[in-house]
Amino acid sequence: MSDVANRIIGFVSSALQALRSLWSPGRPQDRLKASIRQAELEGLQFAFYARLTAIIIVSIWLIWLVPWPRDLYYGAYAFGFFILGYLPYRLRHHPHGEAIKLGFIVLDVALVSAAILLPPPASLGNEWPIQTRLRGQEFLYVLLLLAEAALTYSPRRVLWTGVSILVIWSIGVFSIYSQPDTLRFNDAAAEGALTSAAVLDLSFKPAFVGLTAWYTQLVATSLFTLLITLAVWRSRRALLNQVEAEVVRADLSRYVSPDVAEALARRGGTAFGEPATRTVAVLFADIVGFTRLTEPLSPERTFALLRSFQERSSAIVFKHGGTLDKYLGDGFMATFGSVGLQRDAPARALACAFDLQQEIGRWSRKRSGRGADPLRVSVGIHCGPVTVGNLGGRERVEFTVVGDVVNVASRLEEITRAVGGSIIASEDCIRAAADPEWLTRFQSSREIQLRGRQKNILVHIAA
Known part of the structure; x- marks a missing residue:
């Protein structure tokens, strides 16, 4: 009782x-x-x-x-x-x-x-x-x-x-x-x-x-x-x-990619970021000649230029379901299929690259109309198995991807200056996209040797 x-x-x-x-x-x-x-x-x-x-x-x-x-x-x-x-x-x-x-x-x-x-x-x-x-x-x-x-x-x-x-x-x-x-x-x-x-x-x-x-x-x-x-x-x-x-x-989502923020909020921060291996498409993009471009600019105008570039580029990445892994000064690294499984991740990365170039082209024409220097952006894309998860210490962690695919994508972006293209995508990425139409959007193909690597890699180049 x-x-x-x-x-x-x-x-x-x-x-x-x-x-x-x-x-x-x-x-x-x-x-x-x-x-x-x-x-x-x-x-x-x-x-x-x-x-x-x-x-x-x-x-x-x-x-x-x-x-x-x-x-x-x-x-x-x-x-x-x-x-x-x-x-x-x-x-x-x-x-x-x-x-x-x-x-x-x-x-x-x-x-x-x-x-x-x-x-x-x-x-x-x-x-x-x-x-x-x-x-x-x-x-x-x-x-x-x-x-x-x-x-x-x-x-x-x-x-x-x-x-x-x-x-x-x-x-x-x-x-x-x-x-x-x-x-x-x-x-x-x-x-x-x-x-x-x-x-x-x-x-x-x-x-x-x-x-x-x-x-x-x-x-x-x-x-x-x-x-x-x-x-x-x-x-x-x-x-x-x-x-x-x-x-x-x-x-x-103002500090991390929206899909990462969504996953953290949905899971309450638990069991998110545990290391896992999956096939991911990695995209690196960078403003060509940024140092020369900003030399005559004040720090405030340089900051405004970077912010405008980041706003435009991140919107394109999110439009195609990508994850903004990190900003890299005047460039950024984006991944597709890292947070959740995306079977069409390679196609998403390729579509993002071409949309990004179109957006930068529109922006450059506007800048030229008001007397500012036009912009060019170089893009490198590669696809393959990576390890995704949280890296860092107890006080701060970062969700990112690690693997040779990341290094190759970064080197492909670097070599665009030497080969004279704006977008370079690896053969592995084109093949994984599983659509022959993508090849028609590239003007040439060649084997190149990347810095730090012994074997050549077949790539496709878009002007």
Whole structure:
């Protein structure tokens, strides 16, 4: 028995802590707060359209159920309920929009409670005692306000709605219970003990009001409010974690390649970068004559030139699904198929090289138009088995590729100056691309000997 009690106490304690956090929710990053705010605004918009749909459905139901002209009376309530939803929806971007919404929630509960508890005028054909207003199941309409509040992604509004229902509905019930002509158990019991038959007879009298139904409504509303609030709070936390992961991924992708950032965020940093051997296409690119080009430039203009080159080149690499391994001064190294398996990695690398040359050509024409020196970029591509994984110490690691393929690709980029080409791709890369169309984009082929290597390598050269 003590274990059950401890579990119940633990659950209640956790629930209370969660509810406290709704009113003092920490200070996350601005982007997290903005994203949550946007989700709340979208939820408020969705809730408004859900309210509008509910108004239409209930209005049609009342027209069919309630005789004329009494349906006009309830139609006025439906219109008022629409206005109470439309105004905070229109003011959702107001600096005090949250306070406005909370105020209108109180008005919502008051209006729905009045529609249920206040009888239509006698002139509309309803002469039943006001006490009979508590006999039906119309209280369920009030609980629909909790569902609407849940759609706004705000646990605070759900909790506020529940509290408003408990207070306003209780005021309405006690207003009817306190009427002079109301029949109560206590009054009847004061005259003497009640038999079962007498209790049954009293319960069926139109002016009788018992509090048992009210107690049930209080308990049910409190439980619904608690459960829906906790459900919305958990959903909000899940949304917050998702947005936080997106923010971390966006920040991380500014320092590492986006696919590396995606893999790190997806795996939480665990089991990522374990050494593995796979076939990868490696691309090296470099600005030709960068030293001569920047000699007359100030450090600021040199920095701006490098940044512009890196922005353009990285966009091309990412477009073709490549990984930007590292920047190398006025050049960079990119890999294809290093983070995840890409069976078409060689074709991606070749397409990236030609797109890069086209982009640099467009940029050079723009530079020439304003009197600046044009740019040329040399590219070397090779493909083969490498080891991929994390290198570095405990304080800092770098995801990279290691192997002879990397050295060959780097040497191919270097030798473009000597052979007079802008793109040099190895025969291994062309063959692995498995499309003879690639050969048509190269003007010549030859065997060359690379620095530091004994065997010649067959390469294809594009001007």
